[in-house]
Amino acid sequence: MNWEMVIGLETHVELNTLSKVFCTCATAFGAEPNTHVCPVCMGLPGALPVFNEAVLTRAAMAGFALNCHVHHRSRFDRKNYFYPDLPKAYQISQFYRPICENGWLTVQTSAGEKKIGITRIHIEEDAGKLLHDEENGTMLDMNRCGVPLIEIVSEPDIRSAEEAVGYLRKVRAILTYIGVSDCRMNEGSLRCDVNLSIHKPGEPLGVRTEMKNLNSFQSVERAIQAEYERQVAAVESGEEIVQETRRYDQKTGKTTTMRRKENSADYRYFPDPDLPEVRLTDEDMAAITAAIPTLPDARREAYMREYGLTAYAAEQLTAERWLAEYFEETAALAQSPVNVANLLQGEVFALVGARAAEAEKNGAKPLEGRESLPVEPAHLARLSDLLNAGRVNSSTGKKILAAMFAEDCDPETYAQTHELFTVGDDSVLVEAVNRALEENPAMVDSYRKGKLSVEKALMGKAMAITRGKANPERLAELLGQALAAFSSQP
Amino acid sequence: MRPYPELCRLTVIELTAMLKRGETTSAEITQAYLASIAAQNGTLNAYLDVFAGPALAQAAQSDERRLAGQPLSPLDGIPVALKDLILVEGHRCTCGSRMLADFVAPYSATVVEKLRAAGLPILGKLNMDEFAMGSSNENSAFGVCRNPWDTTRVPGGSSGGAAAAVAAGMAPFALGSDTGGSIRQPASFCGVVGVKPAYGTVSRYGLVAFASSLDQIGPLAKTAEDAALLMGVVAGRDPRDATSDGTLSTDFSLAVPETLEGITVGMPRECFGEGLAMPVYHAVQAAAGQLRAMGARVVETSIPSLPYALSAYYVLSSAEASSNLARFDGVRYGYRVREYADLDELYRKSREEGFGLEVKRRIMLGTFALSSGYQDQYYLKAQQARELLRHEFGQALAGCDALLTPVAPTFAYKLGEKTDDPMEMYMGDLYTVPANLTGLPAVSVPCGHTEEGGVTLPVGMSLTGARDGLARLLSIAAAYERRNRPNAGLHPYEHLRKGGEGA
Secondary structure: OOEEEEEEEEEEEOOOOOOOOOOOOEEOOOOOOOOOOOOOOOOOOOOOOOOOOOHHHHHHHHHHHHHOEEEOOOOOOEEEOOOOOOOEEEEOOOOOOOEEEEEEEEEEEEEEEEEEEEEEEEEEEEEOOOEEEOOOOOOOOOOOOOEEEEEEEEOEOOOHHHHHHHHHHHHHHHHHHHHHOOOOOOHHOEEEEOOOEEEEOOOOOOOOEEEEOOOHHHHHHHHEEEEHHHHHHHHHOOOOOOOEEEEEEEEOOOOEEEEHHEEEEEEOOOEEEOOOOOOOOHHHHHHHHHHOOHHHHHHHHHHHHHHOOOOOHHHHOOHHHHHHHHHHHHHHHOOOOOOOHHHHHHHHHHHHHHHHHHHHOOOOOOOOHHHHOOOHHHHHHHHHHHHHHOOOOHHHHHHHHHHHHHHHOOHHHHOOOOOOOOEEHHHHHHHHHHHHHHHHHHHHHHHHOOOOOOHHHHHHHHHHHOOOOEOHHHHHHHHHHHHHHHHHHO | OOOOOOOHHOOOOHHHHHHHHHOOHHHHHHHHHHHHHHHHHHHOEEEEEEEEHHHHHHHHHHHHHHHOOOOOOOOOOOOEEEEEOOOOOEEEEOOOOOOOOEOOOOOOHHHHHHHOOOOOEEEEOOOOOOHHHOOOOOOOOOOOEEOOEEOOOOOOOOOOOHHHHOOOOOOEEEEEEEEEOOHHHHHHHHHHHEEEOOOOOOOOOEEEEOOOOOOOOEEEOOHHHHHHHHHHEEEEOOOOOOOOOOOOOOOOOOOOOOOOOOOEEEEEHHHHHHOOOOOHHHHHHHHHHHHHOOOOOOEEEEEHHHHHHHHHHHHHHHEEEEHHHHHOOOOOOOOOOOOOHHHHHHHHHHHHHOOOOOHHHHHHHHHHHHHOOOOOOHHHHHHHHHHHHHHHHHHHHOOEEEEEEEEEOOOOOOOOOOOOOHHHHHHHHOOHHHHHHOOOOEEEEEEEEEEOOEEEEEEEEEEOOOOOHHHHHHHHHHHHHHHHHOOOOOOHHHHHHHHHOOO
C-alpha cells in the first residue's frame, strides 16, 4: 500500500485596507523603508493600538465567503516572542476567540470535486521585514509592521499537491472576488505554510513537519512533493520523522531543517488588555453578507448550466472576478457564449500572456486584472459574432484581435477598412482555386499520382491568393470538387 | 531652612484667583516653583529633569494670552510636573530605569497635549520606582527620592517624586500613574491628595505601560479641589486609547456641600484587621468620626474576597508587565549591551543590565504566570478573583456613596527598611490594589498625623466610589477638607518647627 500524504495549510492573506490594523499608517506596498510608520506600529513605549474597523468587515466577509461561522464577539490576544522584526516583542493576534470558525471550500481536481474544511480564520498584524546587507548588517523596515492579515487555517483534509494548489487558487479566487485582498503571492500578500505528514491509509497519522512562507503556487507544489518524498524515504529506511519547521530551498528542490520543536517558544498567549472585545451586530452581519458578490462556484455552475460551457472552461473563466465579469458582459452581447469562451481562452489569453512577457522583458510591470485586457466587451462580442458567422475567418480574426489590443477598435469597422471580410463569392473562390492549380502543376501532378495530402498545400495556396480572406469551408469545398475532377480522370 | 517662596504655599484655586485678578503672573509662579526646586531637589531628588527654560517660555506665552484676555483655560499659566513615564516630545523619558536613561520621547502623551492646550507650563519630570514597580521609590535607577517630612524616610511609590514635589511645594500639582496604589500611597506618605480615576477616564496614550488593564494617570495635589481642576483638563475619551471610556463624566467642577447629610460611607471590616498600624487605624477612625459629625451615615460593610486581591494583583500586573516590557530588548532604542556574541545574547545581556532587580523579579513572575501549564492556576485564577472583587465592590457600593479605608497599612517608613523583603513591601498595597482590579475611582486624602520619634508624619484615608463617581468622591473629600485640612498652608519642615523639633 502506498504512503498517503496528509496536509493542512495555514494561509496568511494581507487585507487591502488603506491603513494598518491598529494605527492610521498607510499599507501601500513598496514605499521607502520606514516611511509608513508611527509610534503605534513601531511599538514605541506608551503607544496603544486602536482597531481599524475596516479590517473587521473584510475578515467577516472572508469568513462568510468561506462558509464559516462568523462570531458576534471575538477578541485579540498577545503572542509573545522575541524577534527583531517584531517591535513590541508580541504579535497581536486572535488565539482564544477567533472571528471565524468551521468553514469549507471545494476544489476541482483531476479526480473530481473535493471539499476541504477550514478550521478557523483569525485577524492578526504583520511583522516588519529584515533586510540583510553585507555592508550594513541586518536592517529593519517597519513599513509592514501592523499591516492587517487574516490567517486561514485548513483542516488536514488535503491529500496531494494538486489539492493543495487547488485550495490556494480557490482561496485566492474567493478573496479577490469579494475584494478583501489582492492576493499577490509575489508581493507577499498571500503566503502559505504547509503542514505535512505521511501515513498508510487506515493507520494513525504520522508526525508532521511545517514549511513556512512559501510564496508561489509552484513552490508549494514542489515543496510538498519534495517533503513527501523525504518523509517516505526516511520512514522506509527506518528513521523517525521529527516535529520541526523546515525550509524549502528552491535552488536544490529540497527541504532542510530550520527549527526543532523542542526549541520552539511558549507564546504565552493572553488577552490583549489594550483592546476591547470586537463585536459584530446582526445588522453588521446582514450588511456584510449582502455585499458579497456571486462567488466562483456559483458562477461556474451557472456557466455550465446556462451557457453550456465545459467544467474546465467554466473553472478557468471564474478564476478571477474581473475575468468572470468580463466574460459575462461579453457573453451577454454575443450570439454564442461558447464561442466567446473559446476566444477568451485561446487567442485572448495568448495575447495577454505575450504582452505580459514582453513587458517583463523590458523590465516593466505587467498589467494585471482587467487592465491586462484592453478590449471593450462589446468589441470582443462583435468579433466573436463575426467569427461565429464566418464573416471573418480565424486567421484574419487573429489580425483583427491584435489590432483591437493595440487600439481598442470596433472589429467590424476595422475589417471593413482593411478589407478583411471573408470572401464567400463562388466566382472569386473558383478563380482562386483555378489559379492555384495552374500555378502549381507539380502539386497537381503528385495529387494525380495518389498523394492526396497535397490537397492541404493547395488549400494554402488558394487561400493565399485570396489574401487569407476566403471562407475556408467553401474554399475547401470548391478545391475538393476541382481535385475530384482530376482524380476521376483515368 | 532654605528659602521657600510664599507662592508655593498656595493652592491652585488660590493661584488661579490671583492670576485672574492680575496679582501675580505665570512667570512669577513658575519662577517661584523653579526656585523651590533648585533649593530642595538636591536633598529630595524628586525631579529627574527640570524644564526650566521651556517652562519659563511657556509661562511668558501664558501671560501674553492672559494680558490679551484670551487665556486657554482657567488653569492657563499654572505649572505642572509629570511622573517620568509620561512622554513629552523632545524630552527624555526614563521611567526611572537604566534601560531608558537616554530615551528621548519622539511624541507627546495625550495628557501632555491636553495640558499644553490648556496652557499649563511643564516644570519637569519626576522620580519614580523603575517602570512604576515599587512602593517606596527605592527602585529608581537614579537614586532614592526622600520624604520631605523626614528625609530619612521613603516618600512612597511608585509616584514618590510626584508626591514629594507637591508636598514640598516644588510643583502646584502633578500627574502620576497608579497601577496598584502608585498615586494614592505616596500621596498618603507625603500628606497630599492623590487621585486614581476610574479605568478609562484618562487616556493612557503616551504613558509607558506597566500593566495595561490597571494603569491610570491621575493627579496629586494639595487639595481635592486642586486635583479636580487637573482632572478637568486631562479626563476624556481619546480615540488613540481604545480603553478610554466616553461614557464616563468629564465634568469635575465640584459642588462642595456644606454638610454630608444624605451621604452613606461604608467601612469594609476586612480593611481594619491585622497588619494595620495603630496610628493609621486611629487616624482613619477619627476621620470616620468627622464625616459622621458632618452628617454622613457611616456603616460597616464587607468585601469578603479582599484577602485574594493582593495575590490576584501581583499575578495579573506582573503577567501584563512581562509582555509590556518585552519591547525593551536593546534592538531599536534603549539600553544595549556593548558586546554580544549573537542575537540571543544581545537580548539577554541588554535586559539583564538595563533592568533593575524588582523589574526583573516581576518579569520572571509574570512570565511564569502566563506559561503554558501554569496559566490556568495563576493567570486565570487571578482573573476569577478579579471578577469576584468587581462583583463584591459593586454590591458594597450599591448601598454606599463611598467606601472609607486606610490608604496603606503604615505611614512612611525608613529608607531601606523593607528593601530586603519584597513580600512585606507588597503587603503595603493591600488597600489600594482593589480599586485598580475593579477599575473604580479612589482618592487618598490627608486625614491626620502621627508622631514618630519626634517627627510628624502624615496619614491618609482612602475613599473609593462607584465607577462614574469620582466627582462625587472629590466633592465629599473637598467638604471634609473645609473642616479638616491637616497640612494647609504649611511646608512639611514647618510642621517640625511647629512641633518645636526644628529641622
